[in-house]
Amino acid sequence: MAAKFNKGDVMLDNADDAVGGRSGKKCDPCGHQKRPSLADQFCKTCSEFLCSDYCESHTIYKAGDHDIGLASEAESVKKVVDMKGLDRCLEHKKLFVFFCEDHDDLCCEICALAYHRKCDNLQEVAKLVQEGNSDMLTLNKEFERAKEQAIKKMTDTTNKEEIRQESRQLEANLAKGSLDMTRSFFVVVNKDGSATEKFIMKQVLKKRLQESRRVIEGLLQDDHAVYMNLVWNETVKCLLSLKENICHLVVRYDEQYVDELLSINKYAGTDKQPFPCTPVRLEVTTTMRIADEEPFITGLDFLPDGMIVAVNNNRKCFVMSDTLQKLDVNYTFKALPRDVTCYSDNNIAITISSGDVRAICLLKVCNGNTITLMKTLTISTYCFSICPLNDRTFVVSTWNDPRPARMIDMDGKVSDFNNVQFPEKTYMINESRGTYIPSINTVVLTARYANTVYLYNTVTGMETELKDRRIREPRDACVGPDGSIFVCSQKSNSIVQISPSGDILTSLNVDMRGPYTVAVSRDGSRMIVSNSLSGSMKLKLFNLIK
Template sequence: MISSTPRMSVRASRLSVFSGSGHPEAPVVTCDPCRFSAKTSNAVKYCKDCGGHFCIYCAKTHAKAPATRKHVQIAVTQETAPDKTLGRQKKMCQEHGAKLISFCESHDTLCCNVCVLASHRECAKVVPLSAVADRNYVFRMCKDLESAIKKLQNKFEDLQVQKLDFVKNVEEQTETLVTTVKMYRKSIDGILNKLEEAVMKKKDEYYFERTQQVNGQIKTCKTAINVLDEAYKEVDTTMRETNADMFVNIKRVQGVIGRYSGVLEKIGPSEKDGVKFVVDTNIERFLGGLEALGEILVEKNAARRDLSPSIASSRRSTGDNRRPNFTADVNVKLKSDRKTCFITGATFLFDGRLVLADDTNKCIKLFGSDFKPLTYVSTVTSPRDIIAISHHEVAATLPAEKIVQLLKISGRDIEKKKGFLLDIECYGIAFHAQDIYVTSGWSAEREIQVLAPTGELRRKIRLSKTVFRYPLYITVDPKTEVIYVSDYINGVISLDMTGKILTQCREPDTGCYYKGIEMTTSGQVYVCQWQQNAIARVHTDGRGLETVLIWDQKDRRKPLAIAYTTKTKRLALSFCGEKRDFLTLYKFY
């Protein structure tokens, strides 16, 4: 005897199980009309006449339709759930329960006899299914449907990838936002610290002034006490002398008493000054009236149609993976410049202002977010590289002096602050997690020095000559904490924070020299290929370099320094060819 267990197990997998009392629970069955309308509603009624399953709303419609008004509907149970009769039910009209026998070409719909009489009586092209369902035609339709389904499925898969990219991009942006907020908070703390220092300075000045004056009076009192003590002794001994000598001594002592009486009146008793701190309520009132440190602005970007992964790295493609587009050439020569500009370092502040290191004119230049010149400050020797370390501070390297120079930027002014003296000829500079990273450049040390904001040396990263020949420029990925160094000869080297080599990328020919290096917020690394007149994107997974910008050799544009701003997504490039007085701007669209 053949067991029916497999069949029962299949039904049990499609339907709900029986309750503990032994009575079947209502199974979960989809409403047939809703299912064909791309909806999902649970059926609660079963029509015994047409064998259809209906939700509460479709059941009411089914009961009101003239053709199915007399159909008998019962509650959905295990017995009424669809099973092997489902294939037969698919061939029945979902509205009237009758067999589908015709096709209306005018309305592109299948019809039963009731449908034809009720809704398609006036239609010109209602043909039997046998007439329209040619085998070859149906076969081609199935193939077309398969193709359409696959295309639609691929579009949903691409859209899913895009949405995942969007979520990842939002996550990266929020991490960058957190870093910016914390740095801004540090700037505010720095301002408050300076206000506190100003009050403490006034306190010290008051203390010095008052105590110095009173200490002088204390010395005068001490001298007076000693002199009067001697005068008292002299009066005591005068009684033994002659009248004339007594008279002389008395007059001298009287003079001493008169003199110091005048001193006493001049000094007088010290008044006890009441010193207290009167707060500037404007600060508290202003800060108390704020709801947040700033606003979060959402920049709407056009929807990206290209959903293919980027070939630049193993990371998924984002908007910044596209090739940068030329925007404009900006003249950076000032009226005070005596020589042609030679921009060896560039950095953007958080508000979009641009700071440049001009080697030949020995100065640091400040430009507004509209790239119009604001001011400059001269340096004793030529600056090399520059980096923003807060909203209002930058740090520049001065190789000839072995100094990292700090500069304060407020509004339209630049002010030099105290610098850090190093034991190497500092060249490239980067800033990460409140630490300053400096490369040794052309010197023989071949190392990276990590400095605290106070200039204290935290650690050194030294590598062999085969890796670090001439480590020039440097940047740090804040998310992965990977250090990228452009070595003049050995290409782009990536290291972890301990100095372990992760990747090394360079062109196979030995005539390619590497200069400025920069990272965008999406994790893309760009490096200047000086001899090739090109900008290359670094594959962060170590697969090599990809040229994204290149200039004709006749143009003599040799890219030297590079900077990126997240505010406007602009890439600024300086050249050491004939275009030295210009920066070229590119933008990611």
């Protein structure tokens, strides 16, 4: 990093003081040790003056290529650039010395050791600065465009709802303020900063741009909201004022389904009625063998276009085609991902839990060729399985928590199913997973070592306990569009299909040892299953046939 020259430091400020009867610029390393000596060389890369004693060690102990010339030909001492803490890690308060290309993140020495040891592309900043900062101009232009968008939102008065407009203007104003502050600092660093400072500033610019784009995209999406008012005419108001019932509703069921629907409604305690479930059979379409040295898959789900998103125990999220061909796109996490779900369009949510890390990452898969982190929710519990409850909330299974299933919203707020009395049991890692049936407000949990599947109605609090010889060490579970529950039965090498009312419909042989995770496509036509047993790991894609 560039040497800091302070006005109060005579040794550094008076660059042409005489030393031993000779005048000239001082050696920076010697100056730090209070040993005055004249500099013979100047490193343009590090903005440091060097004496002959330090010149050789400078190139040895500071990584990267160094552009070294005569001190007499160097520019005057560089101005001090106060990085205002941007060149230091917020967590450890240490200087950034590494850059992780996998995570697009600057790292101090502690971060590199704690979070990035297994990353494939962890580079020293000193080496990367040799590649130059030619794209700083491009980033500056992008900043100006983002600022213009923020200003446009501040001055947009087409919306007549004053409260909503004030909120939108406040968000846009904050975005503009952040851009203005970063832009002014960028000008200073770009003019007087060292190569290292410019590199760090470039990464800061990228992060600020991403944050501003998210705010602006949110404001743009707000423009599509439609506000409607319903005005009752006088006749309807008159009818509503009557105290006696003015009509009653008669419902007639098709006799073919009346018994099943009545049993489901009695079980669920709700008027919501899923489609009647029928047993399915499987037709294998694609099998992919996974080598022993490769990581195993911990979570799977289908994207709306039929592609498959997966996470593995090598801390990666990746995408596969509908023929299980791995696409050249992935995202690497700092800790172990446990499960993944697609909750809207190509938006995915991934549970992260390992050591002290407890989080849900919200990402977006764009055209199958990029995976972008949109938001990280830091939460208070260890999560494993995840699935949508609605557009704003997820249902998660937990471990090392006395509440085995919880709700987490898009802001990271954790809440509980107050109507459900879960058993007094705290599951450990890999002992329980779960899913949710929206049509009947039911949480499904597996208890691996109890060989049991539990169904909890979140409205009535009713519990259904399902034990059967076909359910042996149940692991992952998912729900099909008709409300069917599909459970990985690890010891019976099968997938068990269960109706929403808790009846076993069929047991499906998947011809693999120890199925671990399962997912069903949105239209209910396909199923994907993987296992985790070393020596026989597979990934299989099936057609679901009714």
